[in-house]
Amino acid sequence: MSPNFGLKIAPAPMSEQINIVDLIDSYFTAYNSARLREICHLLQQKVFREGVTVGLSLSGAMTPAGFGVSTLAPLIRHGFIDYIISTGANLYHDIHYGLGLSLYSGNPFTDDIKLRQSGQIRIYDIIFDYDVLLETDAFIRRLLMSESFQKRMGTAEFHHLLGKYIWETEKQLGIKNSCLLATAYECGVPIYTSSPGDSSIGMNVAAVALEGSQLIIDPAVDVNETAAIAYSARETGTNVPGKSAALILGGGSPKNFLLQTQPQIHEVLGLEERGHDYFIQVTDARPDTGGLSGATPSEAVSWGKVDPHELPNTVVCYTDSTIALPLMTAYVMHQCAPRPLKRLYDRRPEMVTKLKLDYLMAKAEQAKKEKSPEKSLAKVLQNGHRPKQVATYPCGTPIRNGHT
Numbered sequence: 001m002s003p004n005f006g007l008k009i010a011p012a013p014m015s016e017q018i019n020i021v022d023l024i025d026s027y028f029t030a031y032n033s034a035r036l037r038e039i040c041h042l043l044q045q046k047v048f049r050e051g052v053t054v055g056l057s058l059s060g061a062m063t064p065a066g067f068g069v070s071t072l073a074p075l076i077r078h079g080f081i082d083y084i085i086s087t088g089a090n091l092y093h094d095i096h097y098g099l100g101l102s103l104y105s106g107n108p109f110t111d112d113i114k115l116r117q118s119g120q121i122r123i124y125d126i127i128f129d130y131d132v133l134l135e136t137d138a139f140i141r142r143l144l145m146s147e148s149f150q151k152r153m154g155t156a157e158f159h160h161l162l163g164k165y166i167w168e169t170e171k172q173l174g175i176k177n178s179c180l181l182a183t184a185y186e187c188g189v190p191i192y193t194s195s196p197g198d199s200s201i202g203m204n205v206a207a208v209a210l211e212g213s214q215l216i217i218d219p220a221v222d223v224n225e226t227a228a229i230a231y232s233a234r235e236t237g238t239n240v241p242g243k244s245a246a247l248i249l250g251g252g253s254p255k256n257f258l259l260q261t262q263p264q265i266h267e268v269l270g271l272e273e274r275g276h277d278y279f280i281q282v283t284d285a286r287p288d289t290g291g292l293s294g295a296t297p298s299e300a301v302s303w304g305k306v307d308p309h310e311l312p313n314t315v316v317c318y319t320d321s322t323i324a325l326p327l328m329t330a331y332v333m334h335q336c337a338p339r340p341l342k343r344l345y346d347r348r349p350e351m352v353t354k355l356k357l358d359y360l361m362a363k364a365e366q367a368k369k370e371k372s373p374e375k376s377l378a379k380v381l382q383n384g385h386r387p388k389q390v391a392t393y394p395c396g397t398p399i400r401n402g403h404t
Contacts, residue, residue, distance in 0.1 A: 020330045035317035036324055039280050040331040042315055047247070047278050048080050048336045051240035053233035053344075055226075057258040058086040059250030060321055063094040064103060064123050067322065068180030071329040076183050079339030080332065081247070083229055084184065084191045085254040088199025091159065091181060091191065095136050096128070098166040098179035103128040133200065139169075140204045150214040154221030156190035160345055162201075163191075188343030190229075192222050194257035222257075223264060228351035229344055230261035231271065231358075245278035249321045255281070269359045279314040282324040 009029050015022075028037040047054060062068065068090070075081050096103060106127035115122055119130040143149065143165050149158075163185025170182055184191050196202050196217045205215060233244040248255050262275050317324060344351075 019334070020327070021334055024327065024331055032317050032319045035315055036282075036319065036327065038315045039282070039317055039324075040328055040335075042278065042280060042313060043080075043247075043328065043332050044335045046313060047245045047280070048332055048339060050339065051236045051238070052243045052245050052278070053229065053342070054080060054082050054245045054247055055229070055258050055261075056081045056084045056247045057249065057254035058084060058090050059252040059254050060087075061089070061093070061123050061126075062249065062321060062325070063090045063097075063180060064126050065322055066097070066103075067325055068094040069097050069177050071325050072180050073178055073183040074333060075329055076180075076187050076189050077338075078333060078336070079341050080336070081189060082342045083189060083226070083344050085194055085226070085257045086191060087252070087254055088193045088196060088201045091162075091193065092136065092200045093123075094180045095139070095162075095166060096132055098170055098175070098182050099136060099139060100170075100173045100175055101128070101132045101135060103132070137200065137204055140201060141208055144204060144208045144213060144215060145211070152216040152218050154218055154225060155193045155196050156222065156225060156345060156348065158196075158217060159191040159193070160185055184345075187341050188345040189341075190225070190345040190348065192226060192257065194222075194253040198253075223260075224352055224355065225348050226257065227261045227264040227269070228348070228355040230276070231265050231355050232347075232351040234274075243277040246276045246280070248279070248281040248283070249325060251281075251283050269355070270362055271355075271358055277313060281316045282319060282321045283316065284318060284320060 011029075012026070014027065024037050024040055028034055046052070056072075058072075062072075072081070104127050106122065106125050108122075108125040110122060110127070112122060115127070121128055121130055121133065140162075143162065148161055159181060163181040163183075166179065167182035167185050170178055178186065181191065183189075193199070193201075196219070197206065202217075205213075205217065208215065230244050234242040236242040246258050248258065259276070265271050266274070
């Protein structure tokens with residue numbers, strides 16, 4: 001048998017009593033079903049394990065379809081997701097469920113002119129009243145004008161505050177199953193938005209600014225905090241080696257914001273060059289158009305976003321996230337023991353402090369070397385030799401061999 005062969009495809013009639021694990025393990029045999037099987041196995045065997053810090057990027061209209069409550073919240077509670085980068089739209093539509101507002105399955109071929117005339121909104125085959133938007137906007141604006149929001153902050157703190165008030169509202173309304181923001185608040189999972197102005201949440205932040213609100217969303221805070229999380233992922237405080245995993249649903253800006261943590265560490269700060277250890281993506285985007293949404297793990301290696309030695313631990317499944325996510329969630333909840341919550345939200349100050357100190361120490365060390373060279377430039381030139389040019393990172397750290 002050729003060493004390139006994998007598992008033998010041995011089809012058998014499907015049983016009436018089949019469970020999710022047998023379905024995926026035995027019947028997802030080829031093409032993107034096999035890639036989804038590989039994702040489930042990688043999550044089970046390596047990613048959802050001790051010592052791995054898991055970042056999730058979320059794009060596409062997932063929360064309007066209820067996946068914030070039905071799949072993402074359980075993954076958070078089981079300790080499988082440690083931090084999130086999401087579109088603002090996903091977080092905005094997640095709030096509908098936290099406020100007990102109703103969205104309905106509908107027909108994607110409905111007359112949109114009639115929907116507009118009747119005061120209804122459509123997201124493909126999801127239909128809801130225009131009042132759902134207005135009530136959500138009103139709730140957000142009331143919160144934004146409160147004292148706790150009157151300062152400069154990053155989106156993790158901003159969403160933590162939103163989640164706190166939504167969690168309290170859910171309790172008052174008797175809502176049994178918490179939405180994504182409320183669950184993340186309760187479990188200490190920081191949620192970032194790479195484009196905070198690009199959603200109805202950001203639109204309401206802009207609106208209250210016209211009324212004198214002092215709230216300022218600072219993206220620099222987010223860049224440093226997410227880089228600090230990826231940087232600190234290497235240290236677990238135990239004998240278990242620390243690793244970093246990128247779990248990507250869709251693509252777009254959240255995908256890049258999750259992956260850029262590594263170039264921020266080595267390209268800009270010059271602290272290390274390693275890359276994420278695990279790269280798992282579900283997408284419907286093609287790689288040949290040059291867009292980030294379809295960019296492959298091997299392409300990410302060229303940017304230093306993924307560890308080149310870990311390419312075997314990368315999988316891309318080309319399918320709809322609304323198909324893949326429920327299957328993945330059911331599989332890992334059946335196969336994986338819950339992990340202790342890392343509560344990274346509470347650890348942000350210490351992680352950023354470590355990142356900052358290491359960066360400043362690297363800059364100081366480089367400056368010290370530049371002030372006390374072993375040979376002066378004049379002496380080198382007298383000997384007829386030109387000084388060797390060494391490429392460095394902005395902080396002065398030399399770039400390792402093979403990189404220019």
